[in-house]
Amino acid sequence: MSDIDESPVLPPDVSDAEKRAAVTEAAARAGARVANDAFRTDMPVEEKGADDVVTEADRAAQRTVIERIRESFPEDTVVGEEEDAHKRVPDEGAAWVIDPIDGTHNFVREIRFWGTAVAAVIDGEPVAAATVAPALGDVYTADLDGAYRNGEPMRVNDVAExxxxxxxxxxxxxxxxxxxxxxxxxxxxxxxxxxxxxxxxxxxxxxxxxxxxxxxxxxxxxxxxxxxxxxxxxxxxxxxxxxxxxxxxxxxxxxxxxxxxxxxxxxxxxxxxxxx
Missing domain, CATH: 3.40.190.80 (D-Maltodextrin-Binding Protein; domain 2)
Structure with a gap:
């Protein structure tokens, strides 16, 4: 599997869509690395509401994801679960939709099924996405050309029964x-x-x-x-x-x-x- 510390290296003549796809993956990897460092450690768990919890790892991972996005796209809207990020996807313009730890209940129970998810959106439609699940050893990505798991093309199955x-x-x-x-x-x-x-x-x-x-x-x-x-x-x-x-x-x-x-x-x- 691809190491979560690896980030794609871009040639100088990439398109905007290719750049957004690369930043999506790099930001998801960076956030997942922060979250994974806190996984199965002794950390306080806070309640945001009924049946909803949050940890400092969620906040730290989201800050890291946003920092990576801002390095390349400082003016874009960021939509995210934690802190002061926007909560709705705009129908016009560029935006980023992020979840620093999706599956926080699993995360705090020390179950491996959680991930850091990032999507790049233009005019309400995604153009790139990445979910890094470091405890599972999987990196899922998608761009305008296809979808991939650990760098290899992935397809839905053809089960019809x-x-x-x-x-x-x-x-x-x-x-x-x-x-x-x-x-x-x-x-x-x-x-x-x-x-x-x-x-x-x-x-x-x-x-x-x-x-x-x-x-x-x-x-x-x-x-x-x-x-x-x-x-x-x-x-x-x-x-x-x-x-x-x-x-x-x-x-x-x-x-x-x-x-x-x-x-x-x-x-x-x-x-x-x-x-x-």
């Missing part, structure tokens, strides 16, 4: 919405051969892109830092991502339904069953 499929109920439902979580689980196990819950959307989405899962569903409105990078990877890997109505997903959609493509109708039906 629901009983061969495994689907993840992603994001998290509040305690007063646990009936919807139960519905999501039931909808999956009724339709597919297996269910996985990895607990980190920005690791789940690249896993779909790499063919390890056939789909992932939620009826919730995903925060952009939990979704934009991974959605772009799935699309660049040949998969399908829609909202709950089956329309093309975007950063402000309600629901997120991602699949390998051949199983999308079944995955969408499972997502729609959550609120029935």
């Amino acid at each position: 629901p009983r061969r499929g495994a689907v993840d109920p992603t994001l998290w439902w509040d305690h007063d919405e646990r009936d919807e979580y139960a519905n999501a689980c039931e909808a999956i196990v009724d339709r597919f051969g297996d269910m996985r819950r990895l607990g980190a959307a920005q690791v789940v989405l690249p896993t779909v892109a790499a063919g390890g899962l056939e789909g992932t569903i939620t009826n919730l409105r995903a925060n952009p830092w939990d979704s934009v990078a991974g959605v772009f990877m799935i699309r660049q890997a040949g998969g399908t991502v829609t909202d709950l109505e089956g329309d093309r997903w975007r950063h402000d959609s309600v629901g997120l339904v991602a699949s390998n493509g051949p199983l999308h109708d079944e995955v969408l039906a499972a997502a729609q069953a959550i609120e029935e």
Whole structure:
């Protein structure tokens, strides 16, 4: 696997899109390195709200990601989960969408399924993305030409039989919405051969892109830092991502339904069953 300390070296004549892709990966690697240094150490855990936690590692990793972005694109908007970053993706102009530690609950429980995610966006649409999962040894990236795991091209799988499929109920439902979580689980196990819950959307989405899962569903409105990078990877890997109505997903959609493509109708039906 690619070492997380490695950053791409750019020739002087790269395009803007290529530069953004390189900065996306470099910033994600830098943030992941900071987070990984704190992983499985004795650090205080703070509560941001019900069922939501944060650590100083989240904040330090986000500051590092932003610093790397600002070195090359000092005027761009930054959308992020922690501190004073913007919380909405602008429909016009350049922006960066970052999650310093996606899967913080896993992180604080010393479970390896977490990652640092960065996406470059132009006029509301991603043009590059990276998720670095250092505890797993994986670096997922996507640009305008394709999607990659550890530098090698990745593609969604071609499973078309629901009983061969495994689907993840992603994001998290509040305690007063646990009936919807139960519905999501039931909808999956009724339709597919297996269910996985990895607990980190920005690791789940690249896993779909790499063919390890056939789909992932939620009826919730995903925060952009939990979704934009991974959605772009799935699309660049040949998969399908829609909202709950089956329309093309975007950063402000309600629901997120991602699949390998051949199983999308079944995955969408499972997502729609959550609120029935």
